[in-house]
Amino acid sequence: MSNLLEITLGIMTAMGGFVDMSELVFTAQAGARFLYALIWVIVLGTIIIIVFGEMSGRVAAISKQPVFNLMRQRLGLKFGLIVLVAASIVNLITCAAEIGGIGIVMQLGLGIPYRLATCLATIALIATVWFLPFKAIERIFGLLGLFMIAFIVAAAAIHPPWNEVVAGLLPNIPAHLSGNLLLTYAYFVVAIISAVVFPYETYFYSAGAIEEHWSKKDLMVNRLTTIVGFILGSLLAISILINAAVLFAPRHIDPQMVGTSAMEVAIPFGKVGLGFALLGMFFAISGAAIETCLCVAYGPCQFFGWKWGRYVRPSEAPRFTLLWIASFVLANLIVLTGVDPLNLVEWAVVSAILVIPFSYLPLLLVANDRKYMGEHVNGKIANFCGIGSFAIVVVAAIAALPLYFLTSGGQQ
Amino acid sequence: MTPDASLKLVGEVRDLQIVDADGTHCGIADELEFEGDPGKKLKVRAILVGPGAYQFRLPKWIFSIFKRAFGDASVTIPWNEVAHITGRITLKRPGGAYGLLKAEKRYAQIVRRIPFA
Numbered sequence A: 001m002s003n004l005l006e007i008t009l010g011i012m013t014a015m016g017g018f019v020d021m022s023e024l025v026f027t028a029q030a031g032a033r034f035l036y037a038l039i040w041v042i043v044l045g046t047i048i049i050i051v052f053g054e055m056s057g058r059v060a061a062i063s064k065q066p067v068f069n070l071m072r073q074r075l076g077l078k079f080g081l082i083v084l085v086a087a088s089i090v091n092l093i094t095c096a097a098e099i100g101g102i103g104i105v106m107q108l109g110l111g112i113p114y115r116l117a118t119c120l121a122t123i124a125l126i127a128t129v130w131f132l133p134f135k136a137i138e139r140i141f142g143l144l145g146l147f148m149i150a151f152i153v154a155a156a157a158i159h160p161p162w163n164e165v166v167a168g169l170l171p172n173i174p175a176h177l178s179g180n181l182l183l184t185y186a187y188f189v190v191a192i193i194s195a196v197v198f199p200y201e202t203y204f205y206s207a208g209a210i211e212e213h214w215s216k217k218d219l220m221v222n223r224l225t226t227i228v229g230f231i232l233g234s235l236l237a238i239s240i241l242i243n244a245a246v247l248f249a250p251r252h253i254d255p256q257m258v259g260t261s262a263m264e265v266a267i268p269f270g271k272v273g274l275g276f277a278l279l280g281m282f283f284a285i286s287g288a289a290i291e292t293c294l295c296v297a298y299g300p301c302q303f304f305g306w307k308w309g310r311y312v313r314p315s316e317a318p319r320f321t322l323l324w325i326a327s328f329v330l331a332n333l334i335v336l337t338g339v340d341p342l343n344l345v346e347w348a349v350v351s352a353i354l355v356i357p358f359s360y361l362p363l364l365l366v367a368n369d370r371k372y373m374g375e376h377v378n379g380k381i382a383n384f385c386g387i388g389s390f391a392i393v394v395v396a397a398i399a400a401l402p403l404y405f406l407t408s409g410g411q412q
Numbered sequence B: 001m002t003p004d005a006s007l008k009l010v011g012e013v014r015d016l017q018i019v020d021a022d023g024t025h026c027g028i029a030d031e032l033e034f035e036g037d038p039g040k041k042l043k044v045r046a047i048l049v050g051p052g053a054y055q056f057r058l059p060k061w062i063f064s065i066f067k068r069a070f071g072d073a074s075v076t077i078p079w080n081e082v083a084h085i086t087g088r089i090t091l092k093r094p095g096g097a098y099g100l101l102k103a104e105k106r107y108a109q110i111v112r113r114i115p116f117a
Helices: A002-016 A021-034 A039-063 A067-075 A077-110 A114-131 A134-157 A162-167 A179-196 A199-211 A216-247 A258-304 A318-336 A341-367 A370-376 A380-406 B060-070 B102-112
Strands: B017-019 B025-028 B031-035 B043-049 B075-078 B082-085 B088-091
Touching (some): A002 A134, A002 A216, A021 A179, A021 A216, A039 A179, A039 A216, A039 A341, A039 A370, A039 A380, A067 A077, A067 A199, A067 A258, A077 A199, A077 A258, A077 A318, A077 A341, A114 A258, A114 A318, A134 A199, A134 A216, A134 A258, A179 A341, A179 A380, A199 A258, A199 A341, A216 A258, A258 A318, A258 B025, A318 A341, A318 B102, A341 A370, B025 B043
Antiparallel strands (some): B017 B025, B031 B043, B043 B075, B082 B088
């Protein structure tokens, strides 16, 4: 019974923690601009994150090696160092974007000035990570992020054209698109893949598996959490896109602000809906802020072999502690410069896709190494999915920068 | 895997996490030191841990940044102090016995000054 509860909580946590700023921004914009045509990209991204999430959990449980440790071992010190620096910058920008998002939600919900809200949020997040153990942080924010289910309820209530929704599940390019619009569509394909498979999710998941001392007996939990949890989480992202297609597209509203997404629930359900949407967004984005910030600290600690983790007192993993505190402070300072959180999200998404292949390659190599993985080495299906997913993220990474510049960050 | 087994050293030992007898993370196997003469069997003498071991692994300009930030000290752990090797290298004794974990202790003093530490 306790095992069943553990699995259920794990799945619900994965679901509640699936959506962050980047998905809120890009899926809402995708729905408003291209209706249901980009749903298949969320599905594709979900398959990729399931494949690599499962692999990272399995590798952590069997070989006890977290992602940045694998990076160094498999990519070598020099190249690994370049990837570490790049990944840390991406994680820091993402953390800043999430803190900016929390500031906007607090401003909308409580009427607190934006900059004061981000400072209060940063202090609250630091206190949360300082006082709560890893599992409590993961569970609290993941489960409270389930307020986001309001977006799914809204999608059902506004009666979208389900035949068009189902058609959007299959890869397609709308016939009327050409020239710049086609490039923008391609940019959104890359951006949504990046937003769904953000590298910090794998870093955090793998670190969590080690913090919780996963072993062979946890492999089933790992598989169920990644497959069921991420599929349910992707329903949240799909519902945000559907709501935007139904509510924003006909009115030519381009949801440039994260707050606009909350209107998706407010329109059908009024103030109560708005409250649920803002609460869901607050906890989902806060959870992502904590995860990205911890990942900034995981990076150097795992790469250089320093003690890390929230399973020990802060003074027992001192460099890790100082790094995550500094990350929160730095991320908030970035926000306080006045940079638009939407720009931060765009930079984070475009730069993340460049780092993703180099984060996933070491995982794929170790998951195929029988010396480390024994009987839990990748099978044929895992390899087919792994190599296929890797090829997709490589293509997306190559296309990301040219598409970003050609479309001025999807604004054309 | 035991330390006297045949190992692909660079691929399988260098850059592995080191943990001491208490399970504490003590750094990474940053470099390996060998002994032997031409025509004779090559053996690992020790593992080097610390930024000083990066001297011949990183371009000079990157190493100079490391040197300024973290110093150029390195700790030598005799190979016979390795208990076993899996996805990590486990040592026979606590890290302090080899001179490891000094930086951790320094940083711990800073963290202890933070309220509620």
